[in-house]
Amino acid sequence: MTRRIDHLVIAVHDLDKAADLYRRLGFQVGARNRHSWGTENRIVQFPGAFLELITVGEGARIPPHEQGRFSFGAFVRDYLNDREGLAMLVLDSPDAKADAAAFAEKGIGAFEPFHFERKGRRPDGTETVVAFSLAFAADKAAPKAGFFVCQQHFPENFWNPAFQVHENGATGLATVALAAPDPDRCKRFLTDFTGAVPTSPALHDLSFRLADSHLDVMTPDDAAESYVSVEAEMNQPCFVAFTLRVEDLPALSKRLDAAEMPYQHVGSRLVVPASAAFGVAVAFEATQ
Numbered sequence: 001m002t003r004r005i006d007h008l009v010i011a012v013h014d015l016d017k018a019a020d021l022y023r024r025l026g027f028q029v030g031a032r033n034r035h036s037w038g039t040e041n042r043i044v045q046f047p048g049a050f051l052e053l054i055t056v057g058e059g060a061r062i063p064p065h066e067q068g069r070f071s072f073g074a075f076v077r078d079y080l081n082d083r084e085g086l087a088m089l090v091l092d093s094p095d096a097k098a099d100a101a102a103f104a105e106k107g108i109g110a111f112e113p114f115h116f117e118r119k120g121r122r123p124d125g126t127e128t129v130v131a132f133s134l135a136f137a138a139d140k141a142a143p144k145a146g147f148f149v150c151q152q153h154f155p156e157n158f159w160n161p162a163f164q165v166h167e168n169g170a171t172g173l174a175t176v177a178l179a180a181p182d183p184d185r186c187k188r189f190l191t192d193f194t195g196a197v198p199t200s201p202a203l204h205d206l207s208f209r210l211a212d213s214h215l216d217v218m219t220p221d222d223a224a225e226s227y228v229s230v231e232a233e234m235n236q237p238c239f240v241a242f243t244l245r246v247e248d249l250p251a252l253s254k255r256l257d258a259a260e261m262p263y264q265h266v267g268s269r270l271v272v273p274a275s276a277a278f279g280v281a282v283a284f285e286a287t288q
Helices: 015-024 072-082 096-106 183-194 220-227 249-258
Strands: 005-011 039-046 049-056 085-092 114-121 127-137 146-152 170-179 206-209 214-218 238-246 264-266 269-272 281-286
Touching: 005 072, 005 146, 005 170, 015 039, 015 049, 039 072, 039 170, 049 072, 072 085, 072 146, 085 170, 085 238, 096 127, 096 146, 096 183, 127 183, 170 220, 170 281, 183 206, 183 214, 214 220, 220 238, 249 269, 249 281
Parallel strands: 005 049, 085 146, 170 214, 238 281
Antiparallel strands: 005 085, 039 049, 114 127, 127 146, 170 238, 206 214, 264 269, 269 281
16 A cells, blocks of 8 residues: 555644745645643644644643653754754555554554544634544654654544645645755655655765655755755754745746745745745645
8 A cells, every 4th residue: 555645744833824825825724723641732734634833722731652652742842942843644444453563563662542622614714523543653763753654533523625825836746855964864764654765866865756746865965955055953853844836836926026036046946935834845846
């Protein structure tokens, strides 16, 4: 089974300012939601995938990591103690319990599945309930890069075409980039986590083909060359960028100019540097 990217977790200190930035980029940004343990998010949704802008809200009661239990809230909190940016990669799961068992067998995640529910809102403002089960994996060599899979229990309450229409013409995720001092050291973990066998598009780089996107692993120097400005950790792997497909790249360029948003042309992409986008480079490429 080839997995798809379910969502990306982007940790920020100021959720409203981050939402404003993504609106300036031309995205429809969802309402503020709160998890029971105190993290708060806003969502940018596409068909089958989404961006989760997340912060730690006031009065949060974050449970600690425990033996056999991975604390999503603690990971986000600890990440934000050091930096903002793309904190976690989430793939889809048809059965989080089975995935948790498989991760344990492979030695990449001896954690119990985590289930939670929260309230959501339909486009007409009425309330609904969404529920998720998560299975976490962890690479000890990459403490600032989070990995888990997500099983949606009421997908009909979550995915909504009305939330997937964006003024910039974005249609979905194309790639996510992980910068690593030695990409080959990530190979075994990422192969076990994604279930994909990587290719090597460049001398030191790796690319994992997912259902409709790629996970690209590259050195910090290669990441900086590909994404203009990245905020990479020089001594450990971390996520530094992602690319979205858009229907009309020239129209997006005009939009970014009008919004006075910094960006550069890099090959066939437009790239908003990490320095202007809460620690993660946001790139756009034409829908094929």
